[in-house]
Amino acid sequence: MLSNKVVDKLRGYRTPFYLYDLDLLRQTLRLVGEACDKYGYKMHYSMKANSDRRVMECVKEAGMGIDCVSGNEVVYAVEMGFDPKEIVFAGVGKRDEEIVYGIEHGIMAFNCESKHEVEIINEIAAGLGKKVDVALRINPDIDSKTEEHITTGKADCKFGISRRELAELFDELPALKYVNVMGLHFHVGSQITDMSVFELLCQEVNKLYAWIVEQGIRIESLDMGGGLGVDYNDPDGQPLPDVEAYFDVFAKNLKIEPHTVVRFELGRAVVAQCGELISKVLYLKVNESGRRVAVIDASMTELIRPAMYNAHHAVENLDGAGRDKDIFTVVGTVCESSDNFAVSEEFPEFRRGDFVTIKTAGAYGASMASTYNMHLLPAAVYSDDL
Numbered sequence: 426m427l428s429n430k431v432v433d434k435l436r437g438y439r440t441p442f443y444l445y446d447l448d449l450l451r452q453t454l455r456l457v458g459e460a461c462d463k464y465g466y467k468m469h470y471s472m473k474a475n476s477d478r479r480v481m482e483c484v485k486e487a488g489m490g491i492d493c494v495s496g497n498e499v500v501y502a503v504e505m506g507f508d509p510k511e512i513v514f515a516g517v518g519k520r521d522e523e524i525v526y527g528i529e530h531g532i533m534a535f536n537c538e539s540k541h542e543v544e545i546i547n548e549i550a551a552g553l554g555k556k557v558d559v560a561l562r563i564n565p566d567i568d569s570k571t572e573e574h575i576t577t578g579k580a581d582c583k584f585g586i587s588r589r590e591l592a593e594l595f596d597e598l599p600a601l602k603y604v605n606v607m608g609l610h611f612h613v614g615s616q617i618t619d620m621s622v623f624e625l626l627c628q629e630v631n632k633l634y635a636w637i638v639e640q641g642i643r644i645e646s647l648d649m650g651g652g653l654g655v656d657y658n659d660p661d662g663q664p665l666p667d668v669e670a671y672f673d674v675f676a677k678n679l680k681i682e683p684h685t686v687v688r689f690e691l692g693r694a695v696v697a698q699c700g701e702l703i704s705k706v707l708y709l710k711v712n713e714s715g716r717r718v719a720v721i722d723a724s725m726t727e728l729i730r731p732a733m734y735n736a737h738h739a740v741e742n743l744d745g746a747g748r749d750k751d752i753f754t755v756v757g758t759v760c761e762s763s764d765n766f767a768v769s770e771e772f773p774e775f776r777r778g779d780f781v782t783i784k785t786a787g788a789y790g791a792s793m794a795s796t797y798n799m800h801l802l803p804a805a806v807y808s809d810d811l
């Protein structure tokens with residue numbers, strides 16, 4: 426990872442901060458772009474994974490569209506100069522003013538998650554005298570076999586339109602004059618590494634697609650969402666996502682008409698490996714149970730994934746070369762017992778002031794940061810500036 430090569434240049438920055446390897450990001454974007462070209466797919470980067478301006482600029486240079494999940498994300502993407510015709514807007518709870526903004530700026534489509542939402546968009550569009558393109562996010566009832574909190578395609582979750590509501594919506598559609606159903610949307614979860622999940626998804630999509638075409642709907646766009654996982658345990662060995670293997674599953678399994686454009690909304694796979702959270706050791710202690718603990722100056726307010734999902738990120742002592750090793754638990758500063766970055770792992774002896782990197786932190790790191798305990802939001806340092 427970049428931090429090993431540049432650690433001495435980092436010492437002047439106030440920790441904790443995110444370090445972004447923009448060259449790795451550009452390489453990842455090139456890889457994804459080339460794979461898209463090969464398969465004829467279109468990519469809408471899921472900006473919830475990381476909306477840092479410099480990261481977004483690289484995404485823009487790569488020519489990708491954007492997947493937004495809030496009105497503020499849509500505004501940000503539009504103001505950054507992304508083509509509104511390449512912006513999709515998803516989410517179970519779009520506010521009226523967010524819908525108005527999207528319509529007025531001519532975004533590509535609203536990915537709708539309920540019959541009610543389609544009705545409301547129709548109402549708002551009628552008020553504005555504009556016909557609006559919508560895609561229907563359907564709940565395919567698929568278990569993405571990933572962490573429970575980030576699985577989004579099972580029957581009993583808040584995401585997507587149920588088959589029952591879908592049938593009712595099709596009956597109602599002729600009366601909804603201001604919406605044009607032009608696409609379907611699916612997203613079953615995140616950090617998916619088992620490709621059979623996507624195969625299963627394709628099989629379900631094929632059935633739904635055929636049924637919807639039978640209803641007389643022309644499907645211009647089929648958005649298969651995001652979800653491709655990355656290697657959190659070996660970021661140095663696997664810095665790039667295997668996006669070809671991922672697309673290959675869809676190319677082999679989707680049975681759709683040639684006019685339908687297939688889209689994806691990858692977030693994590695694009696940005697996870699280019700970001701590290703850099704921190705410094707504050708204190709060393711032995712706790713009551715005898716565990717050796719290193720307290721670092723980062724915490725769940727900069728990177729909540731370990732505390733929230735029990736997610737594992739590789740942690741490395743950047744100043745540990747040549748030292749004896751021992752078992753340490755690495756903890757953050759916040760007053761929560763779940764604020765741990767490593768539990769009983771082997772590290773070279775820590776000393777106060779050592780630089781520590783928490784890897785694979787480019788996705789859902791800075792974008793989920795909070796000011797809990799009145800912490801500052803994390804700053805960022807970019808490889809281009811070092």
Ligand code: LLP
Nearest residue numbers: 471612615616651652653690691692693789
């Ligand atoms: N499309 C939709 C509709 C989504 O809800 C998401 C992510 C994506 C695309 C992008 O998925 P990705 O390619 O990044 O897997 N905070 C969690 C992840 C939440 C994902 C939410 N939705 C984490 O840190 O693991």
